[in-house]
Amino acid sequence: MKALDELTFDNRFARLGDAFSTHVLPEPLDEPRLVVASKAAMALLDLDPAVAETSVFAELFGGHKLWAEAEPRAMVYSGHQFGGYTPQLGDGRGLLLGEVYNEAGEHWDLHLKGAGMTPYSRMGDGRAVLRSSIREFLASEALHALGIPTSRALCVIGSSTPVWREKQERGAMVLRLAHSHIRFGHFEYFYYTKKPEQQAELAEHVLNLHYPECREQPEPYLAMFREIVERNAEMIAKWQAYGFCHGVMNTDNMSILGITFDFGPFAFLDDFDAHFICNHSDHEGRYSFSNQVPIGQWNLSALAQALTPFISVDALKEALGLYLPLYQAHYLDLMRRRLGLTTAEDADQQLVERLLKLMQNSGVDYTLFLRHLGDEPAALAVARLRDDFADLAGFDAWAEQYKARVARDGDYTQEQRRERMHAVNPLYILRNYLAQNAIAAAESGDYSEVRRLHDVLTRPFEEQAGMEQYAQRPPDWGKHLEISCSS
Numbered sequence: 084m085k086a087l088d089e090l091t092f093d094n095r096f097a098r099l100g101d102a103f104s105t106h107v108l109p110e111p112l113d114e115p116r117l118v119v120a121s122k123a124a125m126a127l128l129d130l131d132p133a134v135a136e137t138s139v140f141a142e143l144f145g146g147h148k149l150w151a152e153a154e155p156r157a158m159v160y161s162g163h164q165f166g167g168y169t170p171q172l173g174d175g176r177g178l179l180l181g182e183v184y185n186e187a188g189e190h191w192d193l194h195l196k197g198a199g200m201t202p203y204s205r206m207g208d209g210r211a212v213l214r215s216s217i218r219e220f221l222a223s224e225a226l227h228a229l230g231i232p233t234s235r236a237l238c239v240i241g242s243s244t245p246v247w248r249e250k251q252e253r254g255a256m257v258l259r260l261a262h263s264h265i266r267f268g269h270f271e272y273f274y275y276t277k278k279p280e281q282q283a284e285l286a287e288h289v290l291n292l293h294y295p296e297c298r299e300q301p302e303p304y305l306a307m308f309r310e311i312v313e314r315n316a317e318m319i320a321k322w323q324a325y326g327f328c329h330g331v332m333n334t335d336n337m338s339i340l341g342i343t344f345d346f347g348p349f350a351f352l353d354d355f356d357a358h359f360i361c362n363h364s365d366h367e368g369r370y371s372f373s374n375q376v377p378i379g380q381w382n383l384s385a386l387a388q389a390l391t392p393f394i395s396v397d398a399l400k401e402a403l404g405l406y407l408p409l410y411q412a413h414y415l416d417l418m419r420r421r422l423g424l425t426t427a428e429d430a431d432q433q434l435v436e437r438l439l440k441l442m443q444n445s446g447v448d449y450t451l452f453l454r455h456l457g458d459e460p461a462a463l464a465v466a467r468l469r470d471d472f473a474d475l476a477g478f479d480a481w482a483e484q485y486k487a488r489v490a491r492d493g494d495y496t497q498e499q500r501r502e503r504m505h506a507v508n509p510l511y512i513l514r515n516y517l518a519q520n521a522i523a524a525a526e527s528g529d530y531s532e533v534r535r536l537h538d539v540l541t542r543p544f545e546e547q548a549g550m551e552q553y554a555q556r557p558p559d560w561g562k563h564l565e566i567s568c569s570s
């Protein structure tokens with residue numbers, strides 16, 4: 084266990100120099116205070132959880148203090164936003180404080196979001212509000228607990244600093260952890276500004292630090308791209324299987340590590356709705372729930388374009404071709420497990436699709452349906468869940484098909500079935516209204532609800548005594564919360 088001043092820094096990205104990032108100091112928040120900290124994330128840095136309660140913790144992650152070895156940098160990148168290319172973006176309100184390595188030898192970027200203005204702030208104020216910082220914190224830790232690759236969040240620090248959005252709010256900072264903060268947009272920036280040498284330097288950096296095994300391949304850059312395709316296919320399959328909608332899949336929000344990154348107006352589905360658009364500013368539904376799958380491929384094509392100086396177009400196309408089949412295989416595998424199936428049959432895809440079609444517009448809670456499907460033997464469970472469906476005849480036909488499929492699947496007890504299904508079907512997810520309740524309390528100075536919700540979400544598969552209220556469908560007011568891009 085380490086104290087805060089015992090972190091070991093090795094700032095590899097900062098060493099790439101000024102073409103890649105700019106030295107900027109964090110702008111401190113007034114009266115910084117701990118809102119919430121993740122013990123699990125602290126453990127990644129070998130930090131003693133007790134240090135979260137110290138005033139120096141709030142000062143460090145509220146921008147007042149800095150380790151002598153930290154080298155805070157704002158990174159430059161660009162990216163395709165809603166399909167159009169924006170030539171220059173960058174860390175407009177976040178700073179890479181430095182890279183820390185833990186006792187296991189893992190490197191973690193410490194990224195402080197909401198740290199003030201940088202050369203890339205454009206029209207923004209460099210700040211993040213408490214509301215969006217809490218949402219990012221809860222989402223990162225909740226996705227991780229579900230087994231979905233994601234950046235992590237160490238803590239949220241609140242303050243009395245006024246920040247203007249639609250109304251006056253308070254500034255906050257979230258300390259994000261990831262093995263890398265390099266985005267698709269980093270490669271796009273050097274490609275479109277025609278800086279091949281720096282682009283090659285960036286590619287070498289990523290290859291050496293994050294894809295060293297690709298060095299062994301005849302074409303290391305191609306092997307790295309293939310790996311990025313594979314990781315994205317798997318990540319998006321998990322989003323779709325668990326009903327997670329990212330909301331702003333711009334290429335500057337896509338990580339080269341294939342982790343969920345840059346949380347804004349995200350949402351988990353309550354009622355199943357393939358056409359769900361969680362981002363109130365996404366008028367065309369470009370990033371609707373079901374569009375995440377093709378958009379994943381679109382984004383990878385944008386990255387491929389930026390890699391054309393290093394890899395032949397034919398090879399890039401071939402690698403891109405891996406995306407859909409891999410996505411489908413991962414998705415189907417997860418959905419089979421969510422349905423409690425241990426074997427594979429060709430018609431399983433259709434079984435899943437039919438179920439989702441029935442759920443669509445029937446007001447069926449996606450998470451709770453799948454959870455309760457495992458509570459009891461298949462025949463009893465479907466009989467109990469049937470009332471939620473508008474098309475009863477359609478559901479009955481599906482239920483017959485499902486029961487027959489379960490019977491063919493294998494010889495196991497209901498207890499085994501329940502255990503297996505509950506291990507992949509969460510009881511608790513980060514519903515928008517739950518986040519909203521926690522935010523409202525935090526905005527009035529009570530952080531207990533954020534902390535409790537965080538705690539519940541770190542064990543989403545485990546029924547927790549006294550926490551029934553977190554495993555309910557949303558009340559009417561909580562069903563259609565509009566989450567804007569403003570953060």
Ligand code: AMP
Nearest residue numbers: 172173174175176204207208209210345
């Ligand atoms: P996002 O939509 O959060 O992914 O941000 C898109 C771009 O806008 C990134 O370059 C951000 O750094 C920048 N940005 C977002 N909000 C702010 C803000 N309040 N101040 C400065 N830059 C911002």
Ligand code: MG
Nearest residue numbers: 335336345346
């Ligand atoms: Mg972003």
